[in-house]
Each structure stands twice: as C-alpha cells, then as structure tokens.
Amino acid sequence: MTGYLPHEHLPSYVGDDEANAASFDSEGWLKTGDLCYIDQDGFLFVVDRLKELIKYKAYQVAPAELELVLQSLPEIVDAAVMPYPHEEAGEIPMALVVRQPGSKVTEAQVMEHVAKQVTPYKKVRKVLFVDSIPRSPAGKILRRQLKDHMQSCIVSRL
Known part of the structure; x- marks a missing residue:
C-alpha cells in the first residue's frame, strides 16, 4: 500500500495538468510515495519511501527493513x-556501517548476519565501513548526503 492524502485538503498545481496527473490519482488522492501497511487492529504503519526502494533484479528491497536488521547486530x-x-542485477543493497569502537566485525560477518534474517533477494551484497551516518535533527537518514559521500569514496578508490 502506498500513502495517499485526500485532494480536497491540499492545493493542486494551478495550470500544470501534468504535475497534477503525476501527483494525484483519479479519485483526487495525493500520492505521497510512502510505503505503508495496516495491521489487524487497523493501525497504519509507514515503513519506507517508494523512491528509496532498491530495485534488485525483479524485486524491490526496502532499505529501512535491512537497516533494522543491521542495527540488531x-x-x-x-x-x-x-x-x-550492478551490471546484471540493476542495483544491489549496500550497507554503510558504523562499528562500535574497537569492533573488528568484518564485511563477511555483517553480510552473514543479514542473510540469516532475510529472504535471499534482500541480502546485503556489499558493506562499506564509515565513521558516521548523516542524519537530520529528527534522526532521519540524509540519503542525499550519504549518496554524495559514497560517490566520493568510490572515485577516491579509482
């Protein structure tokens, strides 16, 4: 399920039919891009963002799910x-990990920990150890900054 908000409570894009068509469904609900589920008690849980999904072969992998598994180590x-x-798969899940001070946990150990807890297509296939994960004051991962950091790490290794 993806998140939607009722159109009558939101402004539309005045004079921009293309933007309206991309942002609102045929019933006037705003497409928020949030991935959600409703439990058996009717509670709504937002679990990830549609734009942040990793496209591994024909599968979609939610980064937030793997982040919870990683943080359980x-x-x-x-x-x-x-x-x-990734040339063959399109994209692979790569973990950026901050180790506990003094930890010697390896890339293989991190990948094994995740592999034991998720279906095969969700496995982390690459690990990069970093000093910190950029976060907003609210604790949200700043993925754009992280992407820029990843690019600089890759370029510096060439």
Whole structure:
C-alpha cells in the first residue's frame, strides 16, 4: 500500500495538468510515495519511501527493513542501506556501517548476519565501513548526503 492524502485538503498545481496527473490519482488522492501497511487492529504503519526502494533484479528491497536488521547486530552503532549500481542485477543493497569502537566485525560477518534474517533477494551484497551516518535533527537518514559521500569514496578508490 502506498500513502495517499485526500485532494480536497491540499492545493493542486494551478495550470500544470501534468504535475497534477503525476501527483494525484483519479479519485483526487495525493500520492505521497510512502510505503505503508495496516495491521489487524487497523493501525497504519509507514515503513519506507517508494523512491528509496532498491530495485534488485525483479524485486524491490526496502532499505529501512535491512537497516533494522543491521542495527540488531551488537557490534554496529548505526547503519544505512543504499542502492549500489550492478551490471546484471540493476542495483544491489549496500550497507554503510558504523562499528562500535574497537569492533573488528568484518564485511563477511555483517553480510552473514543479514542473510540469516532475510529472504535471499534482500541480502546485503556489499558493506562499506564509515565513521558516521548523516542524519537530520529528527534522526532521519540524509540519503542525499550519504549518496554524495559514497560517490566520493568510490572515485577516491579509482
């Protein structure tokens, strides 16, 4: 399920039919881009953003799910998952990981920890150890900054 808000409570794009068509469905609901589910008690849970999904082969992988799995490893202080370009798969899940001070956890150990807890297509296939994960004051991962940091790391290794 993706998130929608009723149109009558939101302004439309005046004079921009193309923007309106892309932003609102045929019933006038705003497409927020949030991935949600409703539990058996009727509670709505926002779990990720549609734009942030990793497209691995024919599958969609939610970074937030893998981040929770990574953060369950005691040797990891913080983690973020980003798409990494891959010739055959399109994108692969790559973990950016902040280790506990003094930890020697390896890339293989991190990938094994995730692989034991998720279906095969969701496995982390690359790990990059970093000093910190950029976050907003509210604690949200600043994915654009993280993407820029990843690019500089890749370029510096060439």
